[in-house]
Every structure is written in structure tokens, then in C-alpha cells.
Amino acid sequence: MRTFINVEDIGDLNLALAEAQEIKNDRFKYQHLGKNKTLLMIFFNNSLRTRLSTQKAAMNLGMNVIVLDVNAGAWKLETERGVIMDGDKSEHLLEAIPVMASYCDIIGVRSFAGLTDREYDYAETVLNQFIRYSGKPVFAMETATVHPLQAFADLITINEEWRMKNEECGMMDEESTAAANSSSIIPHSSFKKRPKVVLTWAPHCRALPQAVPNSFAQWMNAADVDFVITHPEGYELDPKFAGGARVEYNQMKALENADFVYAKNWSCPGVTCPDDYGKILSKDMSWTIDSAHMAVTDKGKFMHCLPVRRGLIVTDDVIEGPDSLVIPEAANREISCSVVLKRMLESNL
Amino acid sequence: MRTFINVEDIGDLNLALAEAQEIKNDRFKYQHLGKNKTLLMIFFNNSLRTRLSTQKAAMNLGMNVIVLDVNAGAWKLETERGVIMDGDKSEHLLEAIPVMASYCDIIGVRSFAGLTDREYDYAETVLNQFIRYSGKPVFAMETATVHPLQAFADLITINEEWRMKNEECGMMDEESTAAANSSSIIPHSSFKKRPKVVLTWAPHCRALPQAVPNSFAQWMNAADVDFVITHPEGYELDPKFAGGARVEYNQMKALENADFVYAKNWSCPGVTCPDDYGKILSKDMSWTIDSAHMAVTDKGKFMHCLPVRRGLIVTDDVIEGPDSLVIPEAANREISCSVVLKRMLESNL
Amino acid sequence: MRTFINVEDIGDLNLALAEAQEIKNDRFKYQHLGKNKTLLMIFFNNSLRTRLSTQKAAMNLGMNVIVLDVNAGAWKLETERGVIMDGDKSEHLLEAIPVMASYCDIIGVRSFAGLTDREYDYAETVLNQFIRYSGKPVFAMETATVHPLQAFADLITINEEWRMKNEECGMMDEESTAAANSSSIIPHSSFKKRPKVVLTWAPHCRALPQAVPNSFAQWMNAADVDFVITHPEGYELDPKFAGGARVEYNQMKALENADFVYAKNWSCPGVTCPDDYGKILSKDMSWTIDSAHMAVTDKGKFMHCLPVRRGLIVTDDVIEGPDSLVIPEAANREISCSVVLKRMLESNL
Numbered sequence A, B, C: 001m002r003t004f005i006n007v008e009d010i011g012d013l014n015l016a017l018a019e020a021q022e023i024k025n026d027r028f029k030y031q032h033l034g035k036n037k038t039l040l041m042i043f044f045n046n047s048l049r050t051r052l053s054t055q056k057a058a059m060n061l062g063m064n065v066i067v068l069d070v071n072a073g074a075w076k077l078e079t080e081r082g083v084i085m086d087g088d089k090s091e092h093l094l095e096a097i098p099v100m101a102s103y104c105d106i107i108g109v110r111s112f113a114g115l116t117d118r119e120y121d122y123a124e125t126v127l128n129q130f131i132r133y134s135g136k137p138v139f140a141m142e143t144a145t146v147h148p149l150q151a152f153a154d155l156i157t158i159n160e161e162w163r164m165k166n167e168e169c170g171m172m173d174e175e176s177t178a179a180a181n182s183s184s185i186i187p188h189s190s191f192k193k194r195p196k197v198v199l200t201w202a203p204h205c206r207a208l209p210q211a212v213p214n215s216f217a218q219w220m221n222a223a224d225v226d227f228v229i230t231h232p233e234g235y236e237l238d239p240k241f242a243g244g245a246r247v248e249y250n251q252m253k254a255l256e257n258a259d260f261v262y263a264k265n266w267s268c269p270g271v272t273c274p275d276d277y278g279k280i281l282s283k284d285m286s287w288t289i290d291s292a293h294m295a296v297t298d299k300g301k302f303m304h305c306l307p308v309r310r311g312l313i314v315t316d317d318v319i320e321g322p323d324s325l326v327i328p329e330a331a332n333r334e335i336s337c338s339v340v341l342k343r344m345l346e347s348n349l
Helices: A013-025 A049-060 A093-102 A118-122 A125-134 A148-169 A174-181 A211-222 A251-255 A291-295 A316-320 A326-346 B013-025 B049-060 B093-102 B118-122 B125-134 B148-169 B174-181 B211-222 B251-255 B291-295 B316-320 B326-346 C013-025 C049-060 C093-102 C118-122 C125-134 C148-169 C174-181 C211-222 C251-255 C291-295 C316-320 C326-346
Strands: A038-043 A064-069 A106-110 A138-140 A196-201 A226-230 A260-264 A301-303 B038-043 B064-069 B106-110 B138-140 B196-201 B226-230 B260-264 B301-303 C038-043 C064-069 C106-110 C138-140 C196-201 C226-230 C260-264 C301-303
Touching: A013 A148, A013 A326, A038 A049, A038 A093, A038 C049, A049 A064, A049 A148, A049 A326, A049 B038, A049 B064, A049 B093, A064 C049, A093 A125, A093 C049, A093 C326, A106 A125, A106 A326, A125 A138, A138 A148, A148 A211, A148 A260, A148 A301, A148 A326, A196 A211, A196 A251, A211 A226, A211 A260, A226 A251, A251 A291, A291 A316, A301 A326, A326 B093, B013 B148, B013 B326, B038 B049, B038 B093, B049 B064, B049 B148, B049 B326, B049 C038, B049 C064, B049 C093, B093 B125, B106 B125, B106 B326, B125 B138, B138 B148, B148 B211, B148 B260, B148 B301, B148 B326, B196 B211, B196 B251, B211 B226, B211 B260, B226 B251, B251 B291, B291 B316, B301 B326, B326 C093, C013 C148, C013 C326, C038 C049, C038 C093, C049 C064, C049 C148, C049 C326, C093 C125, C106 C125, C106 C326, C125 C138, C138 C148, C148 C211, C148 C260, C148 C301, C148 C326, C196 C211, C196 C251, C211 C226, C211 C260, C226 C251, C251 C291, C291 C316, C301 C326
Parallel strands: A038 A064, A038 A106, A106 A138, A196 A226, A196 A260, A260 A301, B038 B064, B038 B106, B106 B138, B196 B226, B196 B260, B260 B301, C038 C064, C038 C106, C106 C138, C196 C226, C196 C260, C260 C301
Antiparallel strands: none
């Protein structure tokens, strides 16, 4: 695997889920793969989960890790071409990328959307420069339009929870029960019912990128689930990621009988009205997920990628309640990243 | 050992000192303990000694280390409950703690006193949230009211120096001399005289927390030494830490015949007058430790936890002189931390 | 090797180049040397290449690495003596240095020239305090007046390129061709012609230190090359570094038949007029290296230490062209640093 950006990069999802389970059972099993290999993590933006879980995953695999905060301790980087560099940026990405790449074997990049220039953001300009000029395997640690490590961790979590729910209810066929007893992964298709997964917009005080909902939609579209998106009008996600998914503008109707409620804020993706790109179109607090919202689901589980603004996205009682999966989701970031790094190490470095 | 906050956590002090000596003789002896174990160091405040010595100790034990500066590169964390999070803090500690804990095996926390709310500080609100919500062993890397790694390193230093002084003076009994020759630790009780240890307040230009004097008082109270505290009126330390220690308000009288002079500034602990909590009550430069102060001691050794403000706490000649222990104290931070991490690794992780 | 500051520290250059080649052929060959040894990298200034390449080199050698950004996460350090420390600096370098040294085996220091006090800068005040008070091997990661890791990497790059150029032209004698075929290093003296290396000043929007041109001049003077320096009047480098090198004030004349063009900006070194120290004397854009400049060379290679300001130092077409060596130079920083650390580890630590 040379890049990890879109769901296609991981190939067959059932195989990927099985590999995730294998690694979760023994996180250090592939430690030999990373010997004398160096992961360089490049942050243009803040990070907590991604920073820690990616380091942990790399160390589990025996890799050396170098963390670079571009805005703290390094030079400010020029990302545009053809500029006379007489401002505050003292190095060009066109030099910086091959240089950084020369000291490592795999590169992770965090570079958020600026939310002012839709074309620039949706072209993944920074990420693609890394892919083009580094000559090394590159994975997204949340970039302008995608956050695949999160979406993969979310899928792992949904799969684990759905399996438990089905085991409790006796909803698996015999073969799957036998497989479950031997601790191997259960493909979704072996469950008698596909889980209903609802991605719901929720209000926020700041304009946020679409990377998380984009990737979540892309991965759920590829997974064997019944997927519904709900949001106020104008928040339609880019068809590149959400194409084919059912959109229901009535949030309560969308949540009916949901097994998984994935809340997230995002700013206007600018699909229907490009001038609105990156803007806050609604702060409607009736979209905040509270117990009344959860009550219409089928004992639904609450999910969010974190960090989450309590009181805006979700109420305290829901996120702290027994049906909240936010911590297991985050914990599975170590697992999703381990699979990605393992695949990259196994490829011809 | 699940937590390292107070002197009780380390158990018998002579055993702890013996273990410190064993590790100092071979810092890498327990390297197998840390294999595939990860230490997460979380800094809400600046650090030099603690940052470096803790990393070094963990690496000596074969651990992986992740350092997280919360205010540089991560999200700002909300620490209060029941808040609508529409300000600059984008994540709640109640999510952040279990998430961070999921990527590591042991957690070190640095979180200074705010010095505005005595109740909040002395409840160790941040540290206790880590203990409660992480599910992992937690140790204080200086928190609101304690700095036990420093106090333990100070005790190790005092023990080493007192042993040397006694050996030089022939003040040890035969059994102790034999033990000394075989490089094992000497319990204080085997010395013919207990060392006189004086903790003295000294002036400073800023309001400082009480964590260092609190822990030093607590550890000296538990150790086999003759302990005296001296400070201007109003600077009385909290009885939780200093209870039982002799207080002498006349600094020169307190220093008479001292074997160890431990200088430190602290702001008003608010014991007698809660409204004064965190305030500077005195900038009396006559309390600065100079050669005249040291002259009344019994060839006393000068100690300070560092960083130290020269010209305020101590004069250049004293801190640079042959009786200054500030560097050995700092060097022993690697040792005190090694004992703590070893104990935690040996416990059922 | 106890210090790495000047070209003399590395000893015979042909041996050093041979060692560089050996390490480049197998970067992990000396991994046993660094076991349980810790490198402490101390940054008073920003860094990209140095930060990454030095970490990589140390990890190649099996070392543990601790990175300390003094201005982010640590205390501000007082570097002057005899000061009453009641300002924003809470620790003195005289304490900080031995403390930091107690937690490591080798120290790398980055501390740029302030460019206001020539005497202070050219005395290498900060670096020399580290050498004097740490008791550990110390190397410069660019200090006030030198950047030897860069100069060594530049020499390695020139040697590699010159060998390739000579092999292509059949300009080596038989013995050298045989040696080349067996992958060993070729001493410069075995080439029929010495390469012409030109260090040329180029304009910049900010006042930059002289560390890079100083070290480059010092190393080229010691190497077996035909070395010329060109710059506007007033930019004469300190004779301590550039003494003996030919200076040609006509840039185009200097560049004639050059094999290597090393561009770099520097501010006034204050040799002829001390009051001008650190000032920008010229912003003459005719000195910017473009294709017209390169046209008068002998198919010359373009070099720069990076970071480089495009449009000021060099045009896009030259730095992106096939004769640009800026990336190989940077990649060789891992190699030059590996040789230095290996030598220090082999010495009696």
C-alpha cells in the first residue's frame, strides 16, 4: 500500500476488519516489520488522538518515530508555486518534502482545510504534493477532505458492537456463531440484519472542515450497512464521498430505529452553493443529540470522532451514558493505524 | 504501585533508598520490565528536569515514551463539568483522559496550581480526574500541591551526602561501615546522629506554588532526620504536608548547625488567612541565602530543586560553591523516577 | 572525539569521507554502539533538516534521543553571569547545562548568532558554556559562527558528484577506477583535476548569520578543491574561517568554469567595519543565481544548504533543474551526523 486516503486504498473491508481483529488480539505480533524503519509524522495542525495513536501504532510495529510540528520549532513552509519568498515563510514545500522524505520510510500528514478556497482544499493540494514529491508511502492523518484512519476505526467499532449485539440477541447464523467462538472476524453479511447507521449533523460554534463526515460517508457506503445522512438543507456532502447515500432532511425521522448514531458538525461543503463553502449555515440547537433523540433509535449507540463540544453536539448524559462509544472508537485508532502501517511496511519499501 | 503522589505511596523509605542505590549502580538492570510498555507524559506546564529525567528513566527501563504538551500541538482541554463548550477549549478532560489512557500503560501528569482557587488546587482536581478516569497507574510530575519525584530525589541526595559525611568523620557504627564497603544502602538509623535539615523560604519576584515545599516537608517528616521549617509569618504550609514539623520564624536561628539547607520560595498557602492564598506576602531580601547564612550552619550543604533565581533565592557564590548540591539533586531525579516506574511496571499492569 | 565544531575536529578528510561512504552503504552497521546511550538535542532556534537528520542518525546508531525546544515547553534560560534574575528568565544556563548533561551521553546544540554583539557571537559564548560545564561530548547543530554538520554533508556531496562526473568523463586514473568499482571512497587527489568550488553571496530579505558560509569556507579550504568566494564589498568573511581563500568581487568572473556553485546569503560579518556587524549591506538582485549565471560555469552544479528563499537566492528553474544538488546535500546530513555520532560513541564516553 503506497497511499492511504480513500476507502479503496484498504481493499476488501472484511479482510481489513479481520486484520484489525488479529492485531487487536496481539498488538506486537508484527514488531519485526518495523525494525530500522522510521515513521515521520508531519503536523500542520493540532492533534491529540491522531498524534498519540499513530505513535503507539508505529511503536507497536517496532518503528522509530519522528514527530514534526511544522508551526512549532520548524520553519514556516510556503505551499504555493511561483512566489517571491520575501515574507514570513522561509522554506518551500517543494524542497521541504523531498528533504523530509530522505530521513524516513513512511510519512503521515495532517493538514486541515483552510475553508476559504474550495478548489484548493478539494484538490488535496498539500497531501498530493507529499505524494508526488516524497517518493515514500504517505497516509492521511486528517487532511483537507478526508480522515480515513478515523473512518476505519469507526468501522471496526461498529463491527465489534454489532457482533456483540447480535450475539446477545441470537441473531447470527450457526456458521457465524462458530466463527465468533473462535475469535475470528464476522463479515457483516453473516448477520441476519444490516445495522442502520445514521450520520447526523449537529451545531457548533466554529466552522469545521468536512473531512470526518466525508470519510465516514465514503466508508459506510462501502460497508455492508444501511446508511442514512441527515443535516439541514445546504449541508449536502460532496458526491465524491457521499454519492449514493440516502439523505433525510428530517433528523428525527432519520434517527428512527437507528443502531448507530454518528454525530458530527461540518461547515457548508459548497456543493449546491459554492459561495457558501466553509460557512456556518445553521446553529439550530434542536439538532444537538440528547436523550429525546436517542429515544427514537433502536437502543442506538452514540458515536463521535472527538474532540466533541459538550452542550453543542451532544448532551452530557448521552455522551457519558452506557450507549456512548466515543472511547472505544478512539481506542480503535491505534488498531486502524496499525493495519495501515503494517500494510505499508509489508509493501516493497 | 498504582499512584505516586504522597510519601505513603512509596512505602518503607529505607527499602526505597536501597532500591534507588541498586538502580544507580546499574541503570539498565530492569530494562526487560518496560518492553512494549508505553509511558505517556502529559504537560500542562513547562518543564526541563522533569521532562528529561522522566524520559531518561523510562528509556532506561526499556519503555516507549510519548510526550504531550497540551498547550502546544494538542487541543485546549476543558477541565470543568457542566459547561457549554463554546469557548476556546475544544475537548473535555472527561473524554481526553480515557482516550489518552487507551494508548499507554503509565501516565505522568504535570499540572501546576492556578493559585487563585485554594479549594480547587488543594483538591488536586486535575490529577484526581486522571486517576479516576484513566484506569492506569498515574504519577505526579509536579501537580497543584505536590512534587514527590523531587522530594524523593532530595531524600536520596541527603542520604548519599550524609553517608559520605559520616564516613569521613568515622561516625558510622561497624555494621554500617561494612555495609557501606559493600555498596549497599545505609539506613539513616545507623548513623550516630540524625542530620539537621532546614527548609527555608526565600524571596522571589513571582508568586510560586507550594508543591515543592509541601512534598519536601512531607518526605522529611517521614524520614529519619531532624527537620525544621523557617519562613516569615503567614507562609505556614498546609498541615496535611507539614503537620508535626517544627517551625522557627527566626531564619538565622533555624539555620544554626544545619547539615542541609533547602531553600525555596513559595506564595502564601492560605492556611491562616485563606484570602491571602497565592499572594506574595514578603520580598524580604534578608532571607536570600548567602555566605553569612551558610556560616552559621554545621558545614551545611545548600539544596534547591531548580530552576533557581540567582540573586533572589541564593547568591552566586553559595550556589556555585563546593557545598552546593543542586546538580546532584537534579541528577537523582533520574533515579527517583526509575524507582517509581519500576514499581509501577512490577505491579499488575 | 569530544567536540565537533571546526574542520580540525574530524581529522583527516579522506578518512572521514571513506567513513561516510561506509555508513551510507549500511546505515545500521554501527547500531550496537548506541545501545543505552542517549543523545540530547537542545534547540534555542528553529530547525527542520538538523532536527530530523540528527534524530535519524542517532536512531540508526541505536541511540535514544531526547529533543528539547528551549523556547517551547521548557524554561527560558539566562545566559549572562552576575545578573539578578527578576525578569522572564527563570533558570540560569550554569545550572541548566550540568543538569541536562546528567541525563544524557552526547549533546547537540543549536544556538544562532544574535547578530547584535559580534564579540559575544564570535566567542561562541553559549556553545562554549556547554562544552565547559556539561562534561559531555558536544557538537554544533548550527551555532553562532559555525554549521559543521552542513559543511561536512556538502563535502560528501561534492565528493560523490565529482567522482560521478569524473567517471563519466574517464578522468580518473586506473587505480581510482578500480577503487570506484569496489565502492570505496575516492580521495580528491586521485582525480586529474580539482573541482572549482565557488561560494557566492546572494540577496535575502532578512539579516542572516554567517555560520553556513563560515563553515563551508573552512571545510573547502581544508579540502582538495579550487575554492573561490564572491560577494559584494563589505561582506568579507572572518579570516578565522575564510583565511587563505581567494576572493573575487566580480560574481560572473568568479563563476566562470565553476564545477560547483554554492549560493548563500549572509549579513555583514563586521570584519572591515565592526559597526556594520549583522547588517544588510546589499539587496542587489543581480546576484540572484539564475540560468545566466549558471551558463558561465562548466556544467556547474547548484548547491544551497536550505531553507532557501526562491526568487531571492535562486530562481525556480535553477533550483528545480537537473543540476541542482540541494536534495542530495540535505540527505547527506544524515550521513555526516552519523559519522560524528559514531566517532563520539567510539571515544571513551
